[in-house]
Amino acid sequence: MLLNKYIDHTKLGPSVRANEIVKLCEEAKTYDFMSVCVNPNYVKLAKASLASSSVLVCTVVGFPSGAHETSVKAFETKQAILDGADE
Numbered sequence: 001m002l003l004n005k006y007i008d009h010t011k012l013g014p015s016v017r018a019n020e021i022v023k024l025c026e027e028a029k030t031y032d033f034m035s036v037c038v039n040p041n042y043v044k045l046a047k048a049s050l051a052s053s054s055v056l057v058c059t060v061v062g063f064p065s066g067a068h069e070t071s072v073k074a075f076e077t078k079q080a081i082l083d084g085a086d087e
Contacts, residue, residue, distance in 0.1 A: 002032075008058060010037040018045060025049035035087065039063070040080050047084035056086040 009028045011020055021042045028036045028050065035056035038046045046057045061076045062068040068076075 004032050005034050007031075007033040008035045008037050009033045012037065012039055012060060012063065016042070018042070021045050022049055025055070028055045029053045040076055040083070040085075043080055043083040043085045057084060058087040059085045 009024055009031075011024045016039060021036075021038055022045070024036050024038070025046055026049070027033075029052075033055060035058045036046050036050070037058040037060065040059045040061070043057055043059050050057060059080045061080065062073045066073075
């Protein structure tokens with residue numbers, strides 16, 4: 001069993017920078033992880049960085065508390081899909 005295919009390589013938080021997302025994606029490709037999980041504003045960057053790989057792009061909605069209005073979470077979800085999120 002290959003454990004790497006069960007790993008969501010994650011970098012979330014308010015202070016994450018674009019260069020950290022690129023590095024995260026490179027690591028995910030190197031180790032053939034299942035996915036990367038990034039803040040919604042970095043979905044496009046992650047998708048572009050992973051274009052030549054099988055690594056999926058995941059994001060979060062209503063993060064971190066989930067206490068957002070449903071309409072806000074629906075908007076975030078739609079935008080994430082448009083930006084290329086796989087999960």
